[in-house]
Amino acid sequence: MYKIDFEKTGYIHFMGIGGISMSGFAELLHTMGFKITGSDNKESDITKHLESLGIHIIYEQVASNITNNMDLVVYTAAIHDDNEEFIAAKEAGIPMMDRAEMVGQVMKNYSCAIAVSGTHGKTTTTSMISHIMLAGDLDPTISVGGILKAIHGNIRIGKSSNFITEACEYTNSFLKFHPTIGVILNVEAEHLDFFKDLKHIRDSFHSFASILPSNGLLVINGEITNYIELTQGINCNYVTYGFDNDNYDFCAKNIVFNDLAYGSFDLYHKGQFIDHLDLQLIGNHNISNALAAIAVAFELNIPIEQVKEGLSTFTGTNRRFEYKGEIAGVTIIDDYAHHPTEIRATLESAKNYPCKNMWCVFQPHTYSRTRAFLKDFASALSSADKIVLADIYSAREADPGDISSLDLKAELEKLGKEVYYFSSFDEIENFLLENCTNGDLLITMGAGDIVTIGESLLGI
Numbered sequence: 001m002y003k004i005d006f007e008k009t010g011y012i013h014f015m016g017i018g019g020i021s022m023s024g025f026a027e028l029l030h031t032m033g034f035k036i037t038g039s040d041n042k043e044s045d046i047t048k049h050l051e052s053l054g055i056h057i058i059y060e061q062v063a064s065n066i067t068n069n070m071d072l073v074v075y076t077a078a079i080h081d082d083n084e085e086f087i088a089a090k091e092a093g094i095p096m097m098d099r100a101e102m103v104g105q106v107m108k109n110y111s112c113a114i115a116v117s118g119t120h121g122k123t124t125t126t127s128m129i130s131h132i133m134l135a136g137d138l139d140p141t142i143s144v145g146g147i148l149k150a151i152h153g154n155i156r157i158g159k160s161s162n163f164i165t166e167a168c169e170y171t172n173s174f175l176k177f178h179p180t181i182g183v184i185l186n187v188e189a190e191h192l193d194f195f196k197d198l199k200h201i202r203d204s205f206h207s208f209a210s211i212l213p214s215n216g217l218l219v220i221n222g223e224i225t226n227y228i229e230l231t232q233g234i235n236c237n238y239v240t241y242g243f244d245n246d247n248y249d250f251c252a253k254n255i256v257f258n259d260l261a262y263g264s265f266d267l268y269h270k271g272q273f274i275d276h277l278d279l280q281l282i283g284n285h286n287i288s289n290a291l292a293a294i295a296v297a298f299e300l301n302i303p304i305e306q307v308k309e310g311l312s313t314f315t316g317t318n319r320r321f322e323y324k325g326e327i328a329g330v331t332i333i334d335d336y337a338h339h340p341t342e343i344r345a346t347l348e349s350a351k352n353y354p355c356k357n358m359w360c361v362f363q364p365h366t367y368s369r370t371r372a373f374l375k376d377f378a379s380a381l382s383s384a385d386k387i388v389l390a391d392i393y394s395a396r397e398a399d400p401g402d403i404s405s406l407d408l409k410a411e412l413e414k415l416g417k418e419v420y421y422f423s424s425f426d427e428i429e430n431f432l433l434e435n436c437t438n439g440d441l442l443i444t445m446g447a448g449d450i451v452t453i454g455e456s457l458l459g460i
Contacts, residue, residue, distance in 0.1 A: 001097070001101070002072060002095035002096075002097060003105065004072065004102070004105045004106075006032065006109060009032065009033040009034045009035075010034060010035070010071035010072065011034070011035040011036075011037075011069060011070050011071045011072075012026075012029060012034050012035070012036055012037075012070070012071065012072045012073075012074060013036075013037050013038065013039075013065070013066070013070050013072070013073045013074070013089075014026045014036065014037070014038035014039070014074050014075075015038070015039055015061065015073060015074065015075040015076065015079050015083070015085050015086065016038075016039070016040060016075060016076035016078055016079055017038025017039060017040050017047065017050065017055075017057060018038075018040035018041075018042070018044050018046050018047045018057075019040075019076050019078075019099075020046070020145050020146065020154050021099060021103070021143065021145060021154075021166075022038075022074070022076055022099055023046045023047070023049075023050055023154065023155075024143045024144075024153075024154045024155030025074075025099070025102060025103060025106065025143065025155075026038055026050060026055060027049075027050060027053060027055075027155050027157070028106065028141070028143070028155060028157055029106075030050075030053060030054075030055055031157050036055050037055065037056045037057070037058075037065075038050070038055065038056075038057045038058075039057065039058045039059070039060065039061045039065050039085060040057060040059060040061075041059065041060070041061065042059060043059055046154075047059075049153070061083055061084060061085045062084050062085065063084045063085065063087065063088035064088075065085050065088075066085055066088040066089045066092060066094065068092055068094075070089075070094050071094075071095065072094070072095050072096070072097065073085070073089040073094050073095070073096045073097075074096075074097055074098070074099060074102045075096065075097075075098055075099070076098070076099050077098065077099065077100075077170065077171050077173065077396075078396055098173070098176075099173070100171075100173035100174065100175075100176040100177070101176045103143075103165065103176070103177060104176040104177045104178050105178075106163075107163060107165070107177055107178045107179065108178050109163075110141070110161050110162065110163035111161040111180070112161055112162045112163065112180055112181065112300070113163045113164075113165075113177075113178060113179045113180050113181070114129060114162075114163065114164040114165070114179060114180070114181045114182075114183070114296060115164075115165060115166075115167035115174065115177050115179035115181070115182050115183070116129065116164070116165070116166050116167060116183040116185070116292075117166075117167040117168070117169060117174055117182065117183060117184050117185065117205065117208055118183070118184055118185025118186045118187070118221075119169075119185070119186050119187060119188040119190045119201075119339065119341070120185065120186055120188070120285070120339060120341055120342050120345075121185045121186065121285065121286075121288070121289045121292075122145065122166040122167070122168070122185065123144060123145045123146045123166060123317055123320065123336075124281075124286065124289050124316070124317065124320055125183065125185060125289040125292050125293055126142075126144050126145070126164060126165065126166050127144055127146070127148050127150075127314060127316075127317050128289060128290060128292075128293035128310070128311060128314055129164055129293045129296050129297070130142045130144065130148065130150065130151070130156070130164055131150055131310035131311065131313060131314040132293055132294075132296075132297045132302060132306065132307050132310030132311065133162060133164065133297075133300070133302070133310070134150060134310065135302075135306040135307070135309040135310035135313070136297070136300070136302040136303070136306040136307075136310070138158075138160060138162050138300065138302070139158040139159055139160040139162065140156065140158045140160060140162040140163060140164055141156060141157055141158040141160075141162065141163045141164070142155065142156040142158070142163075142164050142165075143155055143163075143164070143165040143166070144164075144165075144166065144317065145166045146317035146318050146319060146320065146336075147317060147318040148317050149315070149317075150313070150314075162300075165177075167179070167182070167208065169190075169191065169201065169204050169205065169208070170191045170194060171194055172204055172207075174208050175204070175207055175208060175211065177208075177211070178211070179211070179212060179216070180212070180213060180215070180216045180217075181212075181216060181217050181218075181219065181296060181299060182208060182209060182211075182212050182216070182217075182218050182219070183218075183219045183220075183292050183295075183296065184205055184208070184209065184218065184219070184220045184221060184224070184230065185221055185288070185289065185292055186221055186224060186341075187201060187202055187205050187224050187225075187230070188201075188339070188341055189201065189372070189373075190339055190369075193366070193368040193369075193397070202229065202230065205230055206229070206230045206232070206234075209230055209231060209234045209238075210233065210234050210235070212234065212235060212236045213235060213236060214235045214236055215236070216235075216236040217236055217237055217238065217239065217299050218231065218234060218236055218237070218238035218239075219238070219239055219241070219292055219295040219296055219299075220238055220239075220240055220241075221240070221241060221242065221288065221292065222240030222241060222242040222245070222247070222248045223242045223243070223288075227240070239295050239299075241288070241291035241292055241294075241295050242288075242291070243255070243284070243287075243288070246268065246270075246271040249269065249270055249295065250267070250268070250269055250291045250294055250295045250298075251267075251268040251269075251271075251291075252265040252266070252267065252268075252287050252288075252290075252291055253265065253266045253268060254266045255284065255287060257282070257352045259354060260282075260353065260354075261282040261283070261349055261350065261351075261352035261353045262278070262279055262280055262281060262282060263279045263281065263282065263283065263284070263286060263287045264276065264277060264278040264279065265277060265287055267291075267294065269298070274304060275304050275308065277290065277307075277308055277311060277312075278308075278311075278312055279311060279312075279314075280312065280313075280314060280315045280316070281314070281315070281316055281321070282321055282346075282349040282350065282352065282353070283321075283345055283346065283348070283349030284345070284349070285345040285349070286349075290311055293311070294307055294311075297310075319334055319335065319336040319451060320335060320336055321333055321334075321335050321346060321349075321350075322334045322335070324444075324451075324454045324455065324458060324460070325454075325458040325460065327457055327458055328436075328438060329437070329438030329439055329440075330436045330437070330438065330439075330440045330441075330442050331355065331440070331441050331442065332442045332443075332444070332454040332457065332458060333350075333441065333442070333443045333444070333454075334443070334444045334445075334450075334451045334454055335443055335444070335445045336445075336446075336447055337445050337446070338364075338365040338369070338445075338446050338447035338448075339369070339373070340373050340376035340377050340379070340380040341380075343362075343377070343380040343381060343383075343445065344379075344380040344383060346443070346445070347360060347380065347381070347383035347384050347443070348383050350441065350443065351383070353441055355439060355440060355441035356437070356438075356439035356440050356441075357385045357386060357436075357437070357439075357440045357441070358383075358384050358385045358386070358440075358441045358443065359384065359385065359386045359387075359388065359432070359436060359440060359441065359442045359443065360381060360384035360386070360387050360388070360443050360445055361387075361388040361389075361390065361428060361432070361442065361443070361444045361445065361450060361453055361454075362381060362387060362388070362389055362390070362445045362446055362450070363389075363390040363391070363392070363393050363444075363445070363446030363448045363449075363450035364377065364389075364390075364392040364393065364405060364408060364446065365392070365393050365395060365446055365447040365448055366392070366393070366394065366395050366396070366397050367392055367394065367397050367399060367400055367403050368397060370392055370403050370405075370407075370408065371402070371403040374403075374407060374408060374411055375411055377408055377411070378408060378411035378412045378414070378415055378417075379415070381408075381412060381417075382412065382415050382417050384417075384443070385418070386417075386418045386419075386420075387412060387417060387418070387419040387420070388419070388420045388421075388422070388428055388431065388432070389405040389408060389409055389419065389420065389421045389422075390405065390421075390422070390425065390428060390446075390450060390453075391404070391405055391423060392404065392405055393446060393447070393448025393449065393450075395447075395448070405421055406421060409421045425452065425453055425456070428453055429453055429456055429457055432453075432457065433457065442454065442457075
């Protein structure tokens with residue numbers, strides 16, 4: 001395996017440089033003194049930012065992008081072996097590695113490397129920990145899978161030995177990381193185009209816990225079914241967190257929500273009351289995320305006042321129950337939820353938000369996920385008063401022809417829900433303009449480009 005020389009630096013080419021993670025690490029390595037170039041299929045605000053730093057980007061992935069003076073080519077999981085650049089780099093004998101291996105090698109440069117894993121909540125929890133570390137003056141390097149307002153982007157390059165990033169389980173990529181503190185937020189069936197079943201997923205998370213060093217720490221949600229199984233045989237200590245149970249190391253009690261559905265709770269550590277905390281986020285799921293962040297903060301010896309400061313100033317990242325605006329008395333929120341558990345958590349929490357009718361405009365993400373969780377999607381979406389469905393966002397998949405949003409519509413109709421389907425965003429926008437009324441809450445939801453519907457309605 002090729003080893004990046006962080007002393008000598010060199011020339012690294014990023015295939016898919018516009019990705020939220022790839023772009024951040026391209027900027028980080030550029031700052032370290034590496035020559036960086038990249039390719040992507042389209043221009044974006046992210047790629048424009050990289051270009052403003054002097055990074056050359058080519059907006060097509062062709063063989064001529066690969067030159068013999070490159071020391072390394074890094075590629076994303078979305079790049080397949082029939083890609084022209086991939087083939088050219090391989091034929092030229094240029095060392096190649098995937099994004100996860102590159103991230104893992106970067107992590108070795110930090111004595112405190114935090115990796116946040118879980119089926120849901122990685123971006124939010126990573127952002128919470130980042131806010132707390134900033135409040136505690138720990139000067140962290142941060143890589144987050146969203147745009148975090150506190151750092152004006154998806155990457156912050158610190159000068160300390162502290163590093164934090166998300167750790168995704170897809171294709172077992174997080175097993176190439178080298179964390180000293182690992183977080184497991186939840187473990188559920190997901191990415192079934194790669195994993196065989198839930199046992200396969202649980203085995204993967206157990207392997208993630210097992211890579212932590214003996215002087216490291218695992219922070220794990222004690223409410224994960226049989227979480228002990230995930231900690232068996234690991235090399236390091238672990239702490240748990242959860243709700244209303246003093247058996248957890250970190251516990252939230254006396255949870256209440258205000259008129260904007262924001263949560264607050266009493267924090268207990270090993271059965272002892274610590275303090276009362278207020279969040280600027282909705283839902284029990286975000287209180288759970290906050291407990292994970294607090295557990296990491298305690299390991300880093302960050303005082304509780306700075307923990308409270310960090311959490312109180314965090315209002316979310318982009319596309320996580322993000323307020324987009326208001327038009328004709330209709331409040332428009334956007335949310336990245338694309339798994340039934342995430343959808344249910346968001347919509348159930350949104351019931352605390354003051355509104356007349358809750359609309360959910362949902363864009364399913366990938367055919368395999370829609371097929372695997374069809375009934376679960378319907379059940380989760382049924383928490384909304386009215387549902388509008390867009391076509392499935394294919395992402396990395398080809399249309400198999402045996403699943404569509406109409407199948408989801410049929411399942412929702414079986415549940416007696418008021419549900420509509422339109423094949424174009426223009427039709428959806430026109431329908432919403434005619435049917436949403438003053439006092440309604442409109443949530444655009446999904447991991448694709450559904451966000452543009454709300455933005456179009458608002459003229460932004």
